[in-house]
Amino acid sequence: MPNGRDLAAFRKQLLGWFRQFQRDLPWRRTTDPYRIWLSEIMLQQTRVAAVIPHYVRFLERFPDVHALAAAPQEEVLRLWSGLGYYSRARNLQKAAQQIVAKHSGQFPTRIEDALGLPGIGNYTAAAILSIAYGEKRAVLDGNVARVLARLGAVRGDIRESRRWQELQKSADRLLAPKSPGDWNQAMMELGATVCNPKSPQCLLCPIGQFCDGRKLGIVESLPEKRKKRASVEVTLATAVFVDENGWTLLLPAPSKENQSKEPLADYIPLLVSNLWHFPTVAAAGDPGAKLRTYLGRLARELRNRSLHLVPGGEVHHAVTYRAITIKLFLIRVKRVPRIKGSELVPLSDISVVPVSGLTHKVARAARAALAASDLASARR
Helix, strand or coil: CCCHHHHHHHHHHHHHHHHHCCCCCCCCHHCCHHHHHHHHHHHHHCCCCHHHHHHHHHHCCCCCCCHHCCCCCHHHHHHHCCCCCCCCHHHHHHHHHHHHCCCCCCCCCCCHHHHHHCCCCCHHHHHHHHHCCCCCCCCCCCHHHHHHHCCCCCCCCCCCCCHHHHHHHHHHHHHCCCCHHHHHHHHHHHHHHHCCCCCCCCCHCCCCCCHHHHHHHHHCCCCCCCCCCEEEEEEEEEEEECCCCEEEEEEECCCHHHHHCCCCCCCCCHHCCCCEEEEEEEEECCHHHHHHHHHHCCCCCCCCCCCCCCCEEEEEEEECCCEEEEEEEEEECCCCCCCCEEEEEEHHHHHHEEEEEEHHHHHHHHHHHHHHHHEEEEHH
């Protein structure tokens, strides 16, 4: 870790490397606080490659904070579809509305005001204020923390409160005061492209000479791994209705009053990100029987109806510590049943309404199962 005289050389080498080798990313071509803010929210727990096309499409529809603030929430969520963590999109729009109402449509320059916006924490506020406004605030996210842990050979769980605070102090001390925006991006870029979690490219590192972890030969073991929570297995059953024209049925996000009554009270909101989804039920025991009972509760017309549930395979998904197995059942009907609050959408393109990544997975599996069934029938 650089000190005293070394600090100037450390800063010069890292900034020089960044300005020469940084990736050409769309949000690096602007100092517009709205666009920088949008990129920072989208990049939370999401890969750059996945963010770029969403970022471009989002800005085409919502080019400024006023357009985002005034838009229907369902349209915002639909354009966010595929990025996951949909609370980010909801908070983004709430913050946009607050910026229009309280800050004359400009992202605030004061740290206190920035932190008062929904979805804005210490890291995001520091990133936006430093990059857009040149504020001297050092960022600390997972990439930067990993770089600092290796530079200082920091052992133990870096997410532990005391260690995280010490890392923030290190970040503050190293910050290049004349170029805070470039410096923060350089630290993040180094962690994302060179100082990788599993295979750090130490020979390419522009500041390797200052790295205590490298000197001690322990770079690859830092930061020390956190203890993972034991995985919980969850089995669900999902119904995909499909009529002669290829239309299917999706249910809206569970309402608060219904969540306590649903068999999936603990899981549905999390799995579907409070978006449109296929009828789904917890499937301990006989999944087909559980699904029939659930569908009968959803619509009176299904209670005494002999539904032909055709197994369509399994869909596997992971959410935090939960390992999800979905038993998929196809139900071919002449007319999709009427269920209060439901929406009819083409199975070929369910993204006409906002849906989660899991719901997309189920739709793809259903389409594949239907195609295989039709092919087998044609060969008979």
